[in-house]
Amino acid sequence: MQTWTEKVILFVWCGFSYVFLLSPMVVVMGASLHGGEFSAAIKFPPDEPSFQWYSKIPTEQFEALALSLLVAAVATFIAALIAIPAALGLVRSNFKLKFAITSVFRAPLQIPAIVSGIAFLQLYYLIFDTSGLMLAGTIPGMLLGHVFIATPFLFGTIVAVLQRFDHRLEEASYSLGAGRWRTLYRVTLPTIMPGIYSGGLYAFMVSFADVPMSIFLTAPGFVTYPVELFYAMENDFDPSILASSSIVIVFCLAMLLVVQKVVGLETLLRSGGGSAR
């Protein structure tokens, strides 16, 4: 029932937003096909397209990519282990301080990532001074920080799903003689699965893309992918950086297709990244 003018306005407005949103990525992918000399200016569109830079991506970038994927995957898993019982416990129980508890779980969303970075770094040094255990620049240290920023996303989406969840399903399961764990495993978990998937995806991606916190928790030789890119221009900026970036963009697209197959994008969006509410 939208009028014609309205449609045109929305179309143009949307189109502009999309161009704004997507152009940097299109340009990066386009420019990665740069076929010219080693250091000739990077151009979009490229003069003589070629895939030459894809074979010249430095190994550090792949190592960093592997580290990022590992950290993001493990951090998401741990965050899920924290968020699932927390969300179940919070929604199902009845007590007065729910608001306070919720705000503790959501606190990392309110803390600027750069603050978390420096905070964790200093915490690690304190631990080092008192116990001799060095967490900075190690996988556990990096994971702790990433779990910290990832948990609220999972917590948010699962709480959102649970609040819509029909209690009677569980009651029916009990009345049919299923035990507590069986009910949890067969009824509750499958129902909140979309929340876990979409929250998990957000948690994974937030961890995977983080610079401001990781920049403090990396050590020389132990660098996550976005931080490696951030530092990459320190030396020769060449199109191999664009090539590896393009691979990451394609990877994100692929992740999306997987999500679309498994849970559907609708579910992902309805949970609003877990942060909306």
Place this chain on the structure above:
Amino acid sequence: MENRWIAYLIPPFIVTLLLVAGSQFVFIQNSFYQDLGLGRTGTDLTLVNYLKFFTDTFYLKTFWITIKVSAIAALLTLFLGFPIAYVVARMKSKLAMFLLAGIVVSTFVTIVIKVFGLIIIFSADGVINKTLLNLGLIERAYSIIGTQEGVVIGLMHFTIGFSVLLLYSVVVTVPPSLEYAAQIHGASRLRVYQRVIIPLCAPGFVVGGLMIFNMCMGAFTSAALLGGGRVLTLPVLVQRTVMMEVKYSTAASIAFVLLVSVILINLFSLIAIRRLRSARLVVA
């Protein structure tokens, strides 16, 4: 029965509380000792780091610029994000899926990559400058690096994907039937926007806008890469203070000011939303 569920809640709560309190406590505490450089601090509790922040015009100006670019970026991001959210939420065709894919992918790609793209687009012989020069709209190539506009554009790219997702979740709470109902009663589309869509979405907009503002206040990467050492925001200053000057306590005090201001703005927003909601209830 209820107690059983609380048992689920306790272990994760303790873990999270430890992470939040543990990390924040150490750095906040550190900021109350005088910074002697190279990681060394004085032994007495003092406010010198904070006094320096609030008496030095450079820090105050940096604070102000951070708030300014964040606010502008948040408003512009909402402005660009709303039509996408609205159209996608109301669309019934398969195309919606493609539109969503674009947004979600853009959310997940690290901002560093987007900044590479922006730098290429806005370079002196890049698409935009060439077009504007050929059209005679500008006399010399415009550069976004080292300008506040550039930082705003970078922050927008950092947040726009999130903003669309946030706004989408707001728009879907407004049933299309309300729009039809208003139109059946003779309201024009403009009036439907004025009286139905915008008022119903407003609280969500405020929440979303503030979340985006929060993200901008804490954003480091885009501000660092596009600020080009000329536009400094608080997060960039924190990183420079640590990496260049090796002054951990000073950096902690700057970070704490940033944290407190973000929390205060959030509190303020919560109160504002409560007011908005109760006002709406009265009208209804």
Place this chain on the structure above:
Amino acid sequence: MKKYKKSLASLGLAFGFAFGFSSMAVAGQFDGVTLKVATWGGSWKANMEKIIVPKFEALGGKIEFVTGSPAANFAKLVAGRGRAPFDVMEVLDAQVGDFAQVDYLQPINLDLIPNKVNLQPFQYNETYVGSWNTQETICYNTEKFAELGLAAPKTYADLAAPALQDKVSLPDINSGAGLANFGGVIYAAGGDEKNIQPGLDLMKKINATKFWTRGGETKTQFESGDIYAAVVHAGWCTRAARAGSPVMTVHPEIKPGVKGLAKEGWLGIMKSSENVEAAHWFINEYLTTDFQYEYAINSGVFPLNQDAIEKMKTDEINAKLMELDPGAISSMLRLDYSKVDKTAWIDGWNKTLTTN
């Protein structure tokens, strides 16, 4: 003088050769040793991988590179109370003062560095061995300057020309070359380490709108036309020239009798290192003519090895863009960083040159 150096250098070469042979004789000398070296990535690392690494591997060891800027490495060393995830580290001259206040480096046994004979005596001491110099210059696009009707710049003040507005890039104070070049500007404006105001005034007058934190940015921006002139070390200019940009360097006039500015790189061995012998071996290899020359060509730094300097003259672009006369090199400005109050410099810079 020149002859003396040359003979000294050839003596060194002979020594190095002998040493090389003697270590070849003990293949397996570094069996199971993994040496970690903190340096920059990109061409820096590539040069070492090409020349030094195979030799070390022939002796049974392995070299891992820890890439990052020396400043970032130092910040994390401080935070980690000196615990270093590497054995050898590149240290910038501007950092020597900071390192003196902490106790992170161990003494170097100069007897294990026979190739030091390739160096001049002031280029090594008990804590550091010199690795390279850079010649900090004004690099400019000759074609664009001609188009704008500008004469070749002579000193920093010439970058203030209105026609160059928005087209000049200076090193950010946060970058590796930041303090050095800011110092150059301060001296050129008549100030010194303790009196930085003239330098700030001159910087303000130049009114640069771009500050680089990574030298590579300037190379890209020369090529994309974003800048026509940059204060940057000659190596970035030679690299831009090798890529076909019409660029030329100028060693800025800093004060009477002083033309150009030099920045020094040093190597140090970490106190926490357990591979002391291998670390010495690495530093020694860093000083060979082969490596120093390769480094100079690919990374654009200036060698310390006298034979490598001679060899530089055979390369057309180096001969054109770099100062190769030893007299002129030794009269370049070298800042006394022990007099530099870093906090005051950064404060002054922040207040004057940011939009904040």
